[in-house]
Amino acid sequence: MYGVSAHAQRVALKTNAIDWLMLSPNLSLETRLSAHMTLDVGFSANPFPVSIAGYRWNNLRFQPELRYYFARPMSRHFVGLAALGASYRLNMKTRFLHGIMAGVGATYGYAFVLNKNWNMEAEIGVGIAYARAKNFRDTEKAPTEPNYGRVLPVPMRFALSFSYIFD
Numbered sequence: 001m002y003g004v005s006a007h008a009q010r011v012a013l014k015t016n017a018i019d020w021l022m023l024s025p026n027l028s029l030e031t032r033l034s035a036h037m038t039l040d041v042g043f044s045a046n047p048f049p050v051s052i053a054g055y056r057w058n059n060l061r062f063q064p065e066l067r068y069y070f071a072r073p074m075s076r077h078f079v080g081l082a083a084l085g086a087s088y089r090l091n092m093k094t095r096f097l098h099g100i101m102a103g104v105g106a107t108y109g110y111a112f113v114l115n116k117n118w119n120m121e122a123e124i125g126v127g128i129a130y131a132r133a134k135n136f137r138d139t140e141k142a143p144t145e146p147n148y149g150r151v152l153p154v155p156m157r158f159a160l161s162f163s164y165i166f167d
Helices: 017-021
Strands: 011-016 026-032 037-052 055-069 076-092 095-113 118-137 148-166
Touching: 011 017, 011 037, 017 148, 026 148, 037 076, 055 095, 076 118, 076 148, 095 148
Parallel strands: none
Antiparallel strands: 011 026, 011 148, 026 037, 037 055, 055 076, 076 095, 095 118, 118 148
């Protein structure tokens, strides 16, 4: 008879407190792929415009990330390769940008193990993204086609997340 070692599938459900402060509810699912790799898939949405000091915004964001942990998955230092897809509406007093964004970048983070099922993560990352939008002023009629396109440096991740790990 041969012995078979079984490993529990590790899956974590997470939320980013910094996105909540930016009034964007969010949820991520991270799943273990190997002894050092995980896949984190996050969604964030602010479907209802929020207005602060004459600026209004809403968004829908999708952010998958492939992570490499130097110790075991969901513990201590990790680096990642992240992607970004977003739809956004930004109203800046008299200027409006309504469009989409896609990008890639690199991340670094640290997962603090609080107990068997709870973690806290701190993560930062930078990347580049292509933004395409309808750009117009409040005195103009909104264009029918996007008239703005730029490649921009972007913060890929800026997170302080809390996660529950299922065994």
